[in-house]
Amino acid sequence: MSGLVFESIVKKFGEFTAVHETSLTIPQGKFVCLLGPSGCGKTTLLRMIAGLEAATAGRILLDGDDVTRIPTHKRDFGMVFQNLALFPHLTVGENIAYPLRIRGVSKSDCLAAVKRLLDLVQLPDMAGRPVSKLSGGQKQRVAIARALALEPKLFLLDEPLSALDAKLRESMQIELKQLQQKLGITTIVVTHDQREAMTMADLVVVMSQGKVHQVAPPVEIYRKPKDAFVADFIGSTNLISGRISGSGKLAVPGGTLLADDLPATGDVTLSVRPENIRVTAGSGDNTPGCLAGEVSYIRDLGASIEMYLSVAGQQITAITTPSDRPDIAAGDAVSVHFPKDACVVLGDA
Amino acid sequence: MKIKPRTFSDYATIGFPAGMLMVFFVIPFGIMIAVSFFQRVQGAFYEPAFVFDNYARFLTSFFGGILGFSIGLAALVAVVSVLLAFPFTYILTRMTRRTQVVWLVFLLSVLSLSEVLIGFGWSTLLSRTAGISNLLVALGVLDKPMSLSPSFGAVMTGMVYQTFPYTVLVLFPALSRLDPSLVEVARTLGSGPVRSFLNVVVPALRNSIVSTLIMVFVFALGCYLLPQLLGKPSHWTLSVLITDQAIYQSNMPFAAAMAVFLVLVSLSLVAISLLYGKKENAA
Ligand SMILES: Nc1ncnc2c1ncn2[C@@H]1O[C@H](COP(=O)(O)OP(=O)(O)O)[C@@H](O)[C@H]1O
Ligand SMILES: [Mg+2]
Numbered sequence: 015m016s017g018l019v020f021e022s023i024v025k026k027f028g029e030f031t032a033v034h035e036t037s038l039t040i041p042q043g044k045f046v047c048l049l050g051p052s053g054c055g056k057t058t059l060l061r062m063i064a065g066l067e068a069a070t071a072g073r074i075l076l077d078g079d080d081v082t083r084i085p086t087h088k089r090d091f092g093m094v095f096q097n098l099a100l101f102p103h104l105t106v107g108e109n110i111a112y113p114l115r116i117r118g119v120s121k122s123d124c125l126a127a128v129k130r131l132l133d134l135v136q137l138p139d140m141a142g143r144p145v146s147k148l149s150g151g152q153k154q155r156v157a158i159a160r161a162l163a164l165e166p167k168l169f170l171l172d173e174p175l176s177a178l179d180a181k182l183r184e185s186m187q188i189e190l191k192q193l194q195q196k197l198g199i200t201t202i203v204v205t206h207d208q209r210e211a212m213t214m215a216d217l218v219v220v221m222s223q224g225k226v227h228q229v230a231p232p233v234e235i236y237r238k239p240k241d242a243f244v245a246d247f248i249g250s251t252n253l254i255s256g257r258i259s260g261s262g263k264l265a266v267p268g269g270t271l272l273a274d275d276l277p278a279t280g281d282v283t284l285s286v287r288p289e290n291i292r293v294t295a296g297s298g299d300n301t302p303g304c305l306a307g308e309v310s311y312i313r314d315l316g317a318s319i320e321m322y323l324s325v326a327g328q329q330i331t332a333i334t335t336p337s338d339r340p341d342i343a344a345g346d347a348v349s350v351h352f353p354k355d356a357c358v359v360l361g362d363a
Numbered sequence: 364m365k366i367k368p369r370t371f372s373d374y375a376t377i378g379f380p381a382g383m384l385m386v387f388f389v390i391p392f393g394i395m396i397a398v399s400f401f402q403r404v405q406g407a408f409y410e411p412a413f414v415f416d417n418y419a420r421f422l423t424s425f426f427g428g429i430l431g432f433s434i435g436l437a438a439l440v441a442v443v444s445v446l447l448a449f450p451f452t453y454i455l456t457r458m459t460r461r462t463q464v465v466w467l468v469f470l471l472s473v474l475s476l477s478e479v480l481i482g483f484g485w486s487t488l489l490s491r492t493a494g495i496s497n498l499l500v501a502l503g504v505l506d507k508p509m510s511l512s513p514s515f516g517a518v519m520t521g522m523v524y525q526t527f528p529y530t531v532l533v534l535f536p537a538l539s540r541l542d543p544s545l546v547e548v549a550r551t552l553g554s555g556p557v558r559s560f561l562n563v564v565v566p567a568l569r570n571s572i573v574s575t576l577i578m579v580f581v582f583a584l585g586c587y588l589l590p591q592l593l594g595k596p597s598h599w600t601l602s603v604l605i606t607d608q609a610i611y612q613s614n615m616p617f618a619a620a621m622a623v624f625l626v627l628v629s630l631s632l633v634a635i636s637l638l639y640g641k642k643e644n645a646a
């Protein structure tokens with residue numbers, strides 16, 4: 015099968031398990047983001063793909079071939095390091111040509127390749143510059159060009175944009191995505207920035223504490239988070255716990271909520287995004303899916319309005335737009351509506 | 364903000380080291396320079412004068428040849444030491460903290476051995492009766508034990524043994540500061556371990572290597588016991604001759620002239636190494 019497959023991969027450093035048993039499939043040609051808080055094992059996972067860390071157990075397959083034991087320098091994967099790691103003693107052109115030169119590619123072919131790659135990363139005519147004279151964004155592009163020089167099967171990047179300022183980062187995200195689409199190369203990017211992952215990825219792998227929580231396209235990660243960690247890490251959410259009280263019904267403090275895909279019995283937690291909660295003035299009829307609450311305070315940010323509500327002692331946040339703003343103020347009694355399709359049942363983390 | 368020193372007491376803190384430097388370095392060196400222009404009195408010691416005889420004698424082919432040999436030997440020792448110590452130190456910096464400490468303590472203790480001990484140690488090890496040639500015979504490499512000392516090889520061995528720990532300690536900080544991702548990125552780009560070392564580690568530390576070479580060179584230039592203990596008279600260096608002139612021939616002015624010359628050579632090389640170091644920091 016084509017693509018990158020992890021089969022029960024485990025990585026331990028001594029007693030410490032950096033990556034717990036993970037099985038994962040990354041289809042050919044996709045842009046994948048490994049997303050998670052700092053220290054969750056993203057870099058370790060990426061380094062295992064590159065062969066810079068040996069897996070403690072399990073196998074890594076590329077297009078059906080076991081690459082677990084192949085040494086790094088025979089894998090031919092392009093990798094961009096977090097600190098870029100440009101060779102300080104070489105010029106821009108020599109840096110990019112390095113993988114070609116050591117393979118005995120002729121000087122004129124190297125020059126042509128360098129020119130093509132510099133055009134690709136939009137740094138034409140920079141080949142002769144020493145790397146120490148480049149700006150952060152330019153170094154970034156040179157590191158990308160060098161990693162792509164071999165036309166690798168896999169393009170790996172470890173927090174490639176973290177050193178750039180916010181504005182440049184956003185434009186580089188879009189550029190990187192366009193570059194990947196143009197080349198059609200399977201790309202794996204490590205990031206701890208969920209906006210960055212949402213912007214670039216076809217597929218997001220959400221991790222925490224050495225475990226993969228969910229693998230899905232960005233929109234699905236947002237709309238259908240699998241567990242409380244994912245729901246909370248991606249955007250903001252309201253977590254509401256309750257007990258099944260009938261088919262499709264959940265008894266929560268203050269009333270009953272409706273949701274799809276509820277188990278038959280037991281305790282469950284729901285995730286409801288703030289923008290899906292509707293608030294109306296006046297204490298409601300207390301039908302299923304609607305709870306009575308009180309406004310704690312309202313934050314009007316112009317483009318959006320955040321309403322902080324107290325519902326049966328629990329803090330609930332709702333967001334609305336100016337055109338839908340209900341006529342309420344702090345201290346008012348309100349009805350809080352939780353649409354059935356916005357209530358996502360979470361699994362165990 | 365930097366505060367400029369104003370009063371005399373602001374300068375007092377550097378008074379002590381400055382005084383020590385005066386008493387133990389500047390004044391003796393000044394005396395030596397003065398003596399190098401004095402005139403030797405046959406059968407006595409020397410008398411004040413201002414002659415260039417001592418420097419002129421130095422320019423004869425005999426002393427010129429010895430100067431050439433001394434510089435060549437020191438250069439060879441420096442190159443061999445760095446060639447051995449650089450890969451060794453690189454591997455050492457990749458070891459665990461514990462291993463590094465054990466090795467560094469071991470090297471420091473070798474460093475604490477005096478030249479005399481090293482000289483006699485090696486002359487025993489290289490001798491016919493008790494030396495390593497007996498081991499080679501036991502292993503079947505040699506037919507019968509042979510004496511490996513005195514010889515040029517013995518001088519080289521002793522001097523490299525003496526300078527090796529020094530070289531490792533000088534290279535260690537630069538190599539442990541080297542960004543490990545440089546080597547890793549070279550590996551992802553397709554170079555094996557040896558090629559990554561030669562293509563990335565060595566050039567990235569080019570300036571450290573040059574300044575270490577110069578420092579070891581200067582260090583080796585000052586060696587005066589090992590060439591005597593492990594070499595034939597033809598392997599004697601300028602430092603040996605200085606000792607010989609000063610102590611056995613009682614020709615202080617000539618010894619002083621040679622010493623001044625040697626110090627000037629050393630100082631100019633140290634200056635070059637400092638210039639190199641500055642450039643590396645600026646880059
Ligand atoms: N070489 C190593 N030796 C010991 N522990 C390590 C090593 N590399 C990483 N770790 C540990 O593994 C965990 C995951 O690290 P990493 O993959 O770098 O996280 P991330 O990239 O997600 O921030 C961290 O707790 C880190 O301290
Ligand atoms: Mg990391």
